[in-house]
Amino acid sequence: MxxxxxxxxxxxxxxxxxxxxxxxxxxxxxxxxxxxxxxxxxxxxxxxxxxxxxxxxxxxxxxxxxxxxMQSADPFSKLRQVSSKERRSLMRKFNETVNLGVLTGSEVLYLEIVESARSLRMQAQPGARDDIHSTALGKVLLAFRPRSQWEALIPEKLVRHTDKTLVQRNEVLANLEEIRRTGFAIEYGENEDGATCIAAPILDSNGVSLAAVSVSAPSSRITDALKKEIIVELSKCCAIIENKFIRDIPNSAGR
Amino acid sequence: MxxxxxxxxxxxxxxxxxxxxxxxxxxxxxxxxxxxxxxxxxxxxxxxxxxxxxxxxxxxxxxxxxxxxMQSADPFSKLRQVSSKERRSLMRKFNETVNLGVLTGSEVLYLEIVESARSLRMQAQPGARDDIHSTALGKVLLAFRPRSQWEALIPEKLVRHTDKTLVQRNEVLANLEEIRRTGFAIEYGENEDGATCIAAPILDSNGVSLAAVSVSAPSSRITDALKKEIIVELSKCCAIIENKFIRDIPNSAGR
DNA sequence: GCTTGCAATTTCATGTCATGAAACCATATG
DNA sequence: CATATGGTTTCATGACATGAAATTGCAAGC
CATH class of the missing domain: 1.10.10.10 (Winged helix-like DNA-binding domain superfamily/Winged helix DNA-binding domain)
Structure with missing residues (x-):
């Protein structure tokens, strides 16, 4: 040292x-x-x-x-670039905020946010962090990691952010299982009152999450029909990004 | 040391x-x-x-x-954030690539590029650099700096990139004067054959350029009428960014 | 104009600790 | 099994980072 x-x-x-x-x-x-x-x-x-x-x-x-x-070193620059168009078009499709996030340590890190043009919209700054257990982004990222990591990253005691936050470890673990089955996470005001968030993962070739994309909006605007539509489009979007990213990657497979 | x-x-x-x-x-x-x-x-x-x-x-x-x-330190993050929507909408308006650049040392640095969706389009990577004297972005940035800097940054000997590159210092200096008068720079294939670029500055309250925005496109697509339209919209765009930026700045006026 | 105060520089004697050669270890390759 | 290659650790040495204190420079107060 x-x-x-x-x-x-x-x-x-x-x-x-x-x-x-x-x-x-x-x-x-x-x-x-x-x-x-x-x-x-x-x-x-x-x-x-x-x-x-x-x-x-x-x-x-x-x-x-x-x-x-950073210009050359930014570990996320490829991800951001490759996904930028898809995220923008997703935002336009529903006119709701679209987030790109990754897992760092035991938190979710917001890499980039494409804000909707509506005046009532979800807002966060790139670089902001949130808890894993209370966000769709966090849960979907963790769900698609080896189960061995689940226990390490979901402690016994969980911080309550709203009435709806899952604070029981078991609840969260069950939720993760379900997310892994269905392929997406949805969260109604668990992190912030009145905010709904739907997230899907971007997976590497081993099925481990590299990053995740989410659509977040005021709960009042998310009808059941819209929800279904978002899930479809979000999954499509992530699939496209995944493809692009994997095709683009050879230059990072060193020596 | x-x-x-x-x-x-x-x-x-x-x-x-x-x-x-x-x-x-x-x-x-x-x-x-x-x-x-x-x-x-x-x-x-x-x-x-x-x-x-x-x-x-x-x-x-x-x-x-x-x-x-970088998250907190990026000196350009405010500029990027504040200008991001305007640049995107400018790109959509003409469906041509929009660049954001600044002057560093004796070169132009591309901060961010919003690519058009066309298959024939201008392409560059953020972090790329170009000569000042051969690009609209560079010339507009320099034109709106104190004249004392002009001589320092435009050496006697200038690199020729294409047939049209201005390689005489005097030509460039005259060009800078004109740009300063008209408020924008336009360049037809001086940096790269067949590529036209139109640029306008983002000025601080003293009239010194902080950054510049440019629209670049294949020369073949830029008719006289379109050119005029681009100049109008580009100027509007820069004016809006300037406003937003100056209003947003107080937090960076330290201590 | 002199003094006082405050913060940025510079100095310098001290001994810490960064250094790099060399030894060592682990792994791959013929 | 031998050899090579590259990563890791050791260790004696003295270069140089260190921080207290002195000095300078500037600005406000008297």
Whole structure:
């Protein structure tokens, strides 16, 4: 474990996670690392373009270097690109918000959101996270993982978000079984009151979920007929993405 | 200048810029840093989630940590989000590819591209770069910068991309003046044969270009009438984005 | 204009710890 | 079985990261 590297990354993280540009003093305090040390880290990171220095107000902010790194490194960029058209057309079809998410750690991560044009619509920011057990996206992602992961990711004690949240581990596990059978997840206000969400998985060639797509809308708008239609279109959409993705993948099958 | 940090960043960069996952040996050779040192860097970076280790084939690839950093740090995320709907609707209006770009260093950087659905269409990848002097996007971005920057960014010797490329500095400077007067740039096959591109700037409150939007299409499809229409719609689009962006900005006016 | 305060730089003696050669280990290949 | 290849660990060495403290630079207050 290389200490200067470790500490410098903390500094970088602090700079990146702050919404405002920070001064040396700020960073020193937040990181609890001596001033002169932080100073040298910053200096080095600036030389590498990881951090920008604004000489007007003597503040530090995230630099373009990171962006360059991501440009080639973003593990989801293929997924996003490949799926972008399908998700957009799905959004237009029902005029409801369409989300793309993946499992990270024990949460769902929203990668990208195509918002509907309606004024009453579901809203979230890319990068936001939610619990697995209370979202259709989360449950469908987990359902299509090896069952050995289920127990690890669904703890005994589950956070209640609304009246309808499943807080019993057994309930959730049963739900996962059903999702795995039917191929999609549906959730009525378990995560947020009045919000319904329908999700389907994007699977790799082994049948393990890579990502999932969901349509989320105010419960009031989701009639039974519409629900059926959404499920059909959503499944179609995911199947197409799956296909595209698998055909596109050879370049990531290294050496 | 903190050496371990500096070298570790090189390693990180190598891992990120490679299209395949690399082995320790690969990285050692590419970075020309001793094996054991690279090993420790990698180990540390893995602990920080900046790099992923795949134990199956003993390879290293970019990790999620970077993605998290970018999530909050991406200097263009606001611009992208704020402009996304306008650019999409512009694409639909003419069914031609719409680009969003910024100036970095002495090149144009394509931030995001909304592709038209036509089979003959302009294509580029986000993160791609082009010369300033041969693209509408580049010229419009530079035209709306202080004139003092013009000379610095337009060298005496200009690279010729096609028959039509302006390779005389004076020609380009005159062109910039005109663009500044008219408010948009148009380019017929100066960068690529048969490709026409029309661009307009997104300006900050001082009239300096932050970014630019362009419509690019095969020259054969761009009639005079269509050209005029595109210019009108493109200008409208940019004006709307400008407005949204300026209204949204307060949170980035730090401390 | 002088002083005071605050934050950014720079200095420097100290000893930590990053370093890389070499040894070691695990696995594949002939 | 021998050999090679690449990953992992060890270890003595001294380079260099470190942080306290001094210095500079700037701005506000008196």
């Amino acid at each position: 290389v200490k200067p590297l470790f500490k410098a990354m903390q500094v970088l993280r602090i700079v990146c996670e702050s919404s405002q540009a920070l001064t040396l003093k700020d960073i020193t305090e937040l990181s609890e690392i001596p001033k002169s040390t932080v100073y040298r880290y910053l200096y080095t990171l600036i030389a590498m373009d990881m951090i920008d220095y604004n000489s007007n107000n003597e503040t530090f902010s995230p630099g373009l270097g990171l962006w360059w790194l | 903190v050496k371990p940090l500096f070298k570790a960043m090189q390693v990180l960069r190598i891992v990120c810029e490679s299209s395949q996952a690399l082995t320790l040996k690969d990285i050692t050779e590419l970075s020309e840093i001793p094996k054991s040192t690279v090993y420790r860097y990698l180990y540390t970076l893995i602990a920080m989630d900046m790099i992923d280790y795949n134990s199956n084939n003993e390879t290293f690839s970019p990790g999620l940590g970077l993605w998290w950093l």
